[in-house]
Amino acid sequence: MLRFVVRRLALTVPVLVGLSILLFLWVRALPGDPARALLGQRATAESVENVTRLYGFDRPLHEQYFTYIGALLQGNFGSSTQTGQPVVELFKNGFPATAELAFCALLFAAVLGIPLGYFAARRHGTPLDNLTVGASLMGVVIPVFFLAYLLKLVFAIGIGPLDFLGVFPTAGRQDARIAATHPTGFYVLDGILTREWDAAWNALKHLVLPAVALGTIPLAIIVRITRAAVLDVTGEDYVRTAEAKGLLQGTISRRHVLRNALLPVVTTVGLQAGLLLSGAVLTETVFARNGLGSTLFNAITLLDYPVLQGFILAIALMYALINLTVDVLYGVIDPRVRVS
Amino acid sequence: MTLIAPGSGSPVGDPFDGPTAHAEERGTSLWRGAFARLRRDPFAILGAVIVLTFVIVALAAPLLAPYEPARAQWGNQVTPGSVPGPSAEHLLGLDAFGSDLLTQLIYGARQSLLIGVVSTLIGLSVGATIGLLAGGIGGWIDVLLMRFVDILLSIPSLLLAVSIAAALGRTSTSVMIAIGVAQVPIFARLLRGSLLAQREADYVLAATSLGLRRRRVVMNHMLPNSLGPVIVQATLVLATAIIEVAALSYLGLGEPNPTVAEWGRMLVKSQDRLETSPQLALLPGTLIAVTALGFTLLGEALREALDPKFRR
Amino acid sequence: MVVEDLDQRPPGQPLLQVRDLQVRFTRRGRDPVRAVDGVSFDVRPGQVVGLVGESGCGKSVTSLAIMGLLPQRRVEVAGEVLFEGRDLLTMRRDDLREMRGRDIAMVFQDPMSSLNPVVPIGLQVTEVLARHTDLDRSAARKEAEELLRRVGIPDPARRLKEYPHQLSGGMRQRALIAMSLACKPRLLIADEPTTALDVTIQAQVLELLKQLVRDSGTAMVMITHDLGVVAGLCDEVNVMYSGRVVERAGRRELFGHPRHQYTGGLLRSIPRLDEPRGGTLNPIPGSASDVIPWSRGCAFAPRCPARQDDCLVPDLQLVDDVRPDHLHRCVHPVPVEESTP
Numbered sequence: 001m002l003r004f005v006v007r008r009l010a011l012t013v014p015v016l017v018g019l020s021i022l023l024f025l026w027v028r029a030l031p032g033d034p035a036r037a038l039l040g041q042r043a044t045a046e047s048v049e050n051v052t053r054l055y056g057f058d059r060p061l062h063e064q065y066f067t068y069i070g071a072l073l074q075g076n077f078g079s080s081t082q083t084g085q086p087v088v089e090l091f092k093n094g095f096p097a098t099a100e101l102a103f104c105a106l107l108f109a110a111v112l113g114i115p116l117g118y119f120a121a122r123r124h125g126t127p128l129d130n131l132t133v134g135a136s137l138m139g140v141v142i143p144v145f146f147l148a149y150l151l152k153l154v155f156a157i158g159i160g161p162l163d164f165l166g167v168f169p170t171a172g173r174q175d176a177r178i179a180a181t182h183p184t185g186f187y188v189l190d191g192i193l194t195r196e197w198d199a200a201w202n203a204l205k206h207l208v209l210p211a212v213a214l215g216t217i218p219l220a221i222i223v224r225i226t227r228a229a230v231l232d233v234t235g236e237d238y239v240r241t242a243e244a245k246g247l248l249q250g251t252i253s254r255r256h257v258l259r260n261a262l263l264p265v266v267t268t269v270g271l272q273a274g275l276l277l278s279g280a281v282l283t284e285t286v287f288a289r290n291g292l293g294s295t296l297f298n299a300i301t302l303l304d305y306p307v308l309q310g311f312i313l314a315i316a317l318m319y320a321l322i323n324l325t326v327d328v329l330y331g332v333i334d335p336r337v338r339v340s
Numbered sequence: 341m342t343l344i345a346p347g348s349g350s351p352v353g354d355p356f357d358g359p360t361a362h363a364e365e366r367g368t369s370l371w372r373g374a375f376a377r378l379r380r381d382p383f384a385i386l387g388a389v390i391v392l393t394f395v396i397v398a399l400a401a402p403l404l405a406p407y408e409p410a411r412a413q414w415g416n417q418v419t420p421g422s423v424p425g426p427s428a429e430h431l432l433g434l435d436a437f438g439s440d441l442l443t444q445l446i447y448g449a450r451q452s453l454l455i456g457v458v459s460t461l462i463g464l465s466v467g468a469t470i471g472l473l474a475g476g477i478g479g480w481i482d483v484l485l486m487r488f489v490d491i492l493l494s495i496p497s498l499l500l501a502v503s504i505a506a507a508l509g510r511t512s513t514s515v516m517i518a519i520g521v522a523q524v525p526i527f528a529r530l531l532r533g534s535l536l537a538q539r540e541a542d543y544v545l546a547a548t549s550l551g552l553r554r555r556r557v558v559m560n561h562m563l564p565n566s567l568g569p570v571i572v573q574a575t576l577v578l579a580t581a582i583i584e585v586a587a588l589s590y591l592g593l594g595e596p597n598p599t600v601a602e603w604g605r606m607l608v609k610s611q612d613r614l615e616t617s618p619q620l621a622l623l624p625g626t627l628i629a630v631t632a633l634g635f636t637l638l639g640e641a642l643r644e645a646l647d648p649k650f651r652r
Numbered sequence: 653m654v655v656e657d658l659d660q661r662p663p664g665q666p667l668l669q670v671r672d673l674q675v676r677f678t679r680r681g682r683d684p685v686r687a688v689d690g691v692s693f694d695v696r697p698g699q700v701v702g703l704v705g706e707s708g709c710g711k712s713v714t715s716l717a718i719m720g721l722l723p724q725r726r727v728e729v730a731g732e733v734l735f736e737g738r739d740l741l742t743m744r745r746d747d748l749r750e751m752r753g754r755d756i757a758m759v760f761q762d763p764m765s766s767l768n769p770v771v772p773i774g775l776q777v778t779e780v781l782a783r784h785t786d787l788d789r790s791a792a793r794k795e796a797e798e799l800l801r802r803v804g805i806p807d808p809a810r811r812l813k814e815y816p817h818q819l820s821g822g823m824r825q826r827a828l829i830a831m832s833l834a835c836k837p838r839l840l841i842a843d844e845p846t847t848a849l850d851v852t853i854q855a856q857v858l859e860l861l862k863q864l865v866r867d868s869g870t871a872m873v874m875i876t877h878d879l880g881v882v883a884g885l886c887d888e889v890n891v892m893y894s895g896r897v898v899e900r901a902g903r904r905e906l907f908g909h910p911r912h913q914y915t916g917g918l919l920r921s922i923p924r925l926d927e928p929r930g931g932t933l934n935p936i937p938g939s940a941s942d943v944i945p946w947s948r949g950c951a952f953a954p955r956c957p958a959r960q961d962d963c964l965v966p967d968l969q970l971v972d973d974v975r976p977d978h979l980h981r982c983v984h985p986v987p988v989e990e991s992t993p
Contacts, residue, residue, distance in 0.1 A: 018491040026507055125725060137640070141632035143583045145590050146607060146625035149614065157615055237765040243721055244760075245780045245831065246752030255779070256768050263770075278498035282587060286611075300506055301592045312503060316494040334770055335815045380681070 004337075008327050012320045019316050023309045024068050072313070078306035082298075087310035090295055096185030097173055097291030098284070102276040104207050105215030110269055113219045117226025117265075118258075124231060132223060139220025144279045148213040148286035155209055171288035174203045210287045214279045218272040225268045229261040236260070263334055270326030277315055374568075374645035384641030390634025398453035401446050406431070409447040409601045412438040423617045436609055436620055439601075445623060447601035452631065455516050456581040462520025464527050464574055471531025472563075475539075486532070489525045497522040501584055505593040515594040519584050523577050530573055534566035568646040575639030579632040586628050603628050665737070667839055667871050668695040668718070673731035675710070675717050687713040689895030689946055690731075695839065695871050700862075702886035702903075703875045704918075708940050710895040711875045715841045717741075718873075719758055720748045735839070754784040757832035761844040763824035767816035773800075774812030777831050784835045799830040804860060822853035826860065833864060840865065843875045858885060879918060883907060891915050894943050894951035897970070901978040909974065911985040914952045950983065958984045 052058055059067075071078075077087035120132035153159055156170040174180060174187050180199035182190045188207065191200025233239065234257055242256045284293035292311065299307040331337045378384045397404060407413070415438030417424050425433040432441040474485040492500060501518040508514030538544055539562075547561055586604025588594050595602060603624040610620035675688040688710040695701045703711045716722050718733050720740060733740040735756065740748060752758075760766045768776060777796040781787050787795060793812065800808035803826040816824055825845060832840060842861065846854040862885055865872050874886055882889055882903070889906045891899040891914065899912040910916045917936040938955035945951065949964030956963070963983050970979040974988060 014487055015490045015494050018487060019494050022491065026503075137636060138629070138633060141579060141583065141636055142629045143586050143604075143607075143625065143632075145587065146621075146629065149607075149611070149621055149625065153614055153618060159618065237760060237762060238768040240721060241760060241766045241828070241831075242768070244719060244752055244758040245783065246749050246754060247779060247783055248749070251779065251783070255771060255775075259770050260768065274496035278496040281499070282590065297591060300502060303506060308503065308506065312495055312499065315496070315499065319495060336769055336817050 004331050005324075005328055008324055012324060016313075016316060016320060020069065020072070020313060021065070023313060024065055026305075026309070077310035077313070080299075080307050081304050082302055087307055090307060091292065091311065091314055093185075094290065094292040094295045096187075097289055098280050098293055100186050100188065101207065101210055101214060101283070101289065101291065102273075102280055104211035105276055105279075106218065106269070106272060108211050108215040109218035109222050109272065113222030114226050114265060117223040118230055118261075120223070121227045121230035121234065129227075132227070136220040136223040136227075139216050140224075142216065144213060144217060145282040145286055147216055148210070148283050151209045151213050152286060168209050169206050173206050173289050174199065175206075178202050206287075206289075210283050210289060213286070214276060214283045217279065218269075218275055221272065221275075222265065222268060226261065226265050229264045230257060233257050233261045259333075263330065266329055266333065267326055270322055270329070273322040274319060277319070371646075374642070377645040378641055381641050381645070383637050384645070387634050387637025387639075387641060390630060391638055394449055394631050394634060395453065397446055398449040401450045405440075405443040405446040407440045407443045409443050410439055410597070414438040414440075423613065423620065425617075425619075432623070433619070435606065436613060436617075441620070441623070444601040444606060445603075445627060448603040448606060448624060448627070449631075451512075451600075451602045452582050452585060452628075455512065455519070455585045456578050458516045459519035459581045459585075460523065460574055460578050462517065463523025463577060464570070466520070467524040467527025468531045468570065470524065470528040471533075472535065474528065475532035475535030482532075485528070489528045492521070492525045497525075498584060498587060501588060502591060502593065505588055510593060510596045512595045515585060515588050518588070518593075519581050522584070523581070526573060526577060527570070530569060531566060534569060535562055538562045538565060569643075572639050572643040572646065575635050575642060579635035579639065582628060582632050582635070666694040667697045667699075667736065668873075669732070669734040670694070670714070670718065671732040671734070673714060673717060673733060674729070675713050675722065676728040678726045678728065684728075686895055686945075688717065691892070691895070691897055693890050693897060693900065695873060697838065697871055698865075698869045699888065700865060700872045700874060700886045702882040702889040703873060703892060704877065704879065704882055704889055705892035706877055706940055709892045711892050712843055714892075715758065715843050715873065715875055719752060719756065719841065720745070721758075750784075753780050753832075753837070754835045755837050756839045756841065757835075757837040758841045758843065759825075759828050759832050759845045762848045763821060763828055764816065764848075766828055767824060769816055772813050772815055773819070773827055777812075777827070777834060780831055780834045795834070796830075799834055800827065803827070803830045803864070804856075805830075821849050822857060825849060825853075825857055829857075829861065829864070833868070833870070836868060837870060839871045839873070841873045841875070844877070845874075846881065847876070847878070861885070879907075879922060891918070894946065896946055896951070896981070898952070898982070899978075899980040900970070901975075901980075905975065905978050909978070909986075909988055911974065911978070911980040911988075912952075912982040913956045913958050913984070913986060915980075916986040917955075917957075950981070958986075960984055 075088060077091075079086050080090060083090075116132060120129045123129050152170060154162060155165050156168045158165060169175070178199050180187070180191065180196055180203075181194050183193060184190055187203035188200050191197065191203055239252065239256050242252045280291065281293035281296050283289075284291050285297050288294075295307070296311050298304070299311065378388075401409075414424075414430075414434055418434060418436065418438045423434055423436060424430065427433065430440050430442065432445070435441045435444050470485050470489065474482040495503075501515075501522040504518035504521055505514045508517060544562065585594070585602070586607060589602055589604030590608045592608075595605065606624040607621055607628070610617070610624075613620055671692050673688055673691045674686070677685045677687060679685065691710070691714055693701065693703075703714065705711050713722070717729055718740065720743075722729065729741055731741065735751070740751075743751075767773075774793065774796055777799060778789075778792040781792040781795055785792075796812060797808045800811055805811055805823055805826050811819070811823075811827075816827075819827065829845070845861065846857050849857060858881060861872070861874075864870070874881065876882060886903055888900065888902055890897045891906075891912065893914050899906070899910070899915045901909075901911075906915065907919065910919055914936075917934075920934045921936060923933060936955055937957075942954040943951045944953060944964075946968070947966050949966065950956070950959075950968055953959045953963045960983070965983070968981045968983065970981050972979045973985075
């Protein structure tokens with residue numbers, strides 16, 4: 001088992017290295033002076049010269065790369081060209097909001113999606129099943145930001161006769177008027193930890209619409225995968241053997257159907273992380289939540305290269321960790337994988 | 341061209357394999373059978389209708405649209421607080437910049453089709469080549485190419501597209517390239533996986549033992565069998581591309597001119613008028629969703645129709 | 653003399669009585685498929701009955717219908733299946749579930765796909781015991797170990813914790829046999845249990861089945877397309893073609909004096925060691941899809957060398973014109989003298 005984990009880790013390292021090389025080359029491949037690109041608006045003749053010497057832009061390429069890697073490993077991801085803040089700090093500030101949102105969205109998608117997919121499969125061919133399939137198909141194709149708009153419109157702003165539905169807040173993570181302390185930066189958790197119940201509740205209300213918007217596509221995907229997996233497994237020979245043994249329906253569902261059907265589902269849930277990360281960028285701007293997403297959005301608009309580089313690398317790292325976790329989880333559930 | 345379909349059902353009495361069933365299935369190639377099944381599938385028909393409508397509107401835009409696109413001719417009628425709604429001259433009213441909304445939507449279809457098709461083709465050609473080389477040749481070329489693909493996959497595809505588009509500058513072309521590159525891994529893995537799976541297949545063994553050269557085996561035998569999944573994937577990828585174009589517009593990448601007819605851009609620019617004129621956002625957004633839905637339905641239906649396991 | 657009424661046979665209540673079983677699969681927009689078209693046979697306690705035929709003749713579907721394992725949608729089952737007097741087809745599903753595994757058990761063809769890949773072998777055996785007996789956990793485990801030992805799996809204690817992919821094909825099938833016999837059922841249905849195995853293992857598994865069945869007095873229905881398996885194992889044989897039984901006889905009688913032309917064709921097609929080398933094989937001409945419905949005549953007629961016009965009579969009945977316990981459905985059967993001694 002340990003060998004399995006180590007092997008998987010060993011495979012990820014070259015990929016991350018490759019990515020760092022690409023990112024490194026990215027800035028230096030831009031037209032014009034890389035120092036200027038890095039400084040953006042704050043470029044003066046003097047600062048350009050300083051930065052060039054500081055980052056070693058006048059040194060040979062491979063030397064530059066090692067300096068770059070060295071800095072990365074020390075935790076220095078550079079600073080924003082707009083605000084001058086270290087990228088690491090920007091990341092730390094934005095992480096809790098995005099993590100909170102992504103977690104809730106994933107929870108929403110999995111807790112709703114897996115049972116829905118299971119029951120749709122059990123009632124294969126019935127109107128309920130067809131409805132589920134149709135709805136999940138539509139859920140997959142709606143652009144995240146459009147859905148975010150719609151939800152905001154209907155449930156926050158309120159349109160015409162359906163005005164009464166506009167109960168949710170339109171923006172932000174928490175009402176500024178509420179007195180709240182934030183030891184961890186995860187607002188809902190903070191409210192619970194400090195027993196400021198209305199702060200927690202308020203933060204939760206601000207999470208609902210964004211989480212639903214962000215989680216709808218993963219929900220649709222999870223429903224489809226679960227349904228397909230359960231249908232597949234139900235047709236397998238070993239389920240027939242279990243029936244031939246006269247086992248109770250519940251035993252068959254638990255031990256034979258679900259235990260096998262959940263394998264692809266687990267992988268999928270883990271892979272949704274990617275969707276959540278990119279979706280967060282779009283959702284946070286619609287709902288004006290200050291997290292990694294909106295920071296990244298600003299960086300894209302203003303072409304803040306250090307932030308872009310740093311964030312992308314950090315996201316790749318997170319992504320790789322999540323994939324590794326999924327693989328390990330898969331190995332725990334499916335004994336066949338452990339041997340290879 | 342008859343396709344050799346590897347791997348059929350169980351050798352002994354599969355319950356659905358009654359004695360009279362054989363006569364009907366005999367002599368039906370994979371594609372003809374698939375087409376017959378598609379015709380009976382309501383989802384497939386719906387998808388095909390949507391796709392066809394979309395393509396026709398996109399191609400015939402100059403003929404269908406009442407006015408010229410992106411001219412903002414009636415900008416004086418637009419105020420910060422309101423945008424003119426439907427009227428006799430403008431069936432859907434105006435957009436936020438003063439162009440005819442219907443015209444913008446129609447030309448938006450054209451833009452989406454263009455970018456969608458081009459980016460998918462980029463992804464398909466580059467990805468399929470990589471996959472073919474990796475799967476067909478194997479060895480360290482396989483390892484090298486697949487590591488490269490892994491790097492592309494190390495970040496979520498939207499962020500990848502965003503990075504590339506940001507690096508290449510604010511044009512439609514950079515958007516096409518960016519989305520195309522983001523789709524490369526899908527096709528690369530698909531082709532490689534298909535080739536690897538077939539390498540062990542009996543018919544490949546048979547062809548090789550007959551003395552056929554490897555390249556011929558790959559091109560003439562394995563490639564056609566991979567065609568089905570590739571077409572399915574291309575359709576689904578087109579659906580994603582259409583959505584990703586919109587997303588990239590939303591993030592401020594792509595065509596810089598704000599009046600240009602592109603659904604995603606229209607969606608973004610209508611954000612502040614959400615309360616007063618929701619149709620400015622709802623119409624393009626719904627069109628994006630419906631078009632993507634059409635391609636998805638078609639692609640999924642194709643996948644089921646081509647699956648040899650479903651030969652009933 | 654036409655004898656269709658099997659209940660007139662010598663006394664001794666049969667364990668299983670299948671009466672005019674019919675199974676139809678309906679399809680969207682096409683004609684339904686009659687997989688089983690009026691099958692009747694008996695199984696007496698302790699008897700081994702063979703169900704022989706080629707792919708698609710309906711023998712597997714028959715067994716699934718008996719066990720109640722056919723899908724519920726798009727399938728129509730008619731007829732009677734009496735097990736110890738109770739009709740399995742009309743029984744409540746919960747009652748049938750009680751009987752499965754405990755009174756009637758089944759072994760399937762492919763041992764790899766018939767085992768749950770993510771559950772240890774031991775649990776797959778003990779779950780049957782847990783379901784139908786009141787053995788506690790440790791007693792069940794001991795019993796499982798004993799069962800594995802009895803089917804010839806070496807080092808059974810270790811095997812309990814292993815997963816299916818860690819066992820060889822032969823051992824997996826043995827494990828499946830152990831699971832099926834765990835609660836000492838009175839009837840075992842074996843659907844091509846050795847077809848997916850290596851030839852050398854085949855013989856071993858068949859020998860095992862023979863021995864187990866004899867020792868425990870379990871009756872068995874052996875479904876196979878392999879006449880060699882039948883010859884070594886079965887007391888009575890039913891030859892099926894296109895959904896119906898076309899011949900029934902005791903083992904020796906069937907091989908010695910086949911009557912239906914199909915049976916004759918099957919036996920002739922087996923290459924023999926005492927034939928000269930370099931001779932041609934004698935396959936049955938045509939293919940399994942060259943059939944006509946039984947309602948229009950003998951389904952085998954299109955491929956039959958002895959076909960005549962009077963073979964196209966609807967719904968041919970089983971007759972016994974040689975011995976009372978040898979029935980067949982042939983209008984122009986293989987002449988008695990022609991058969992091998």
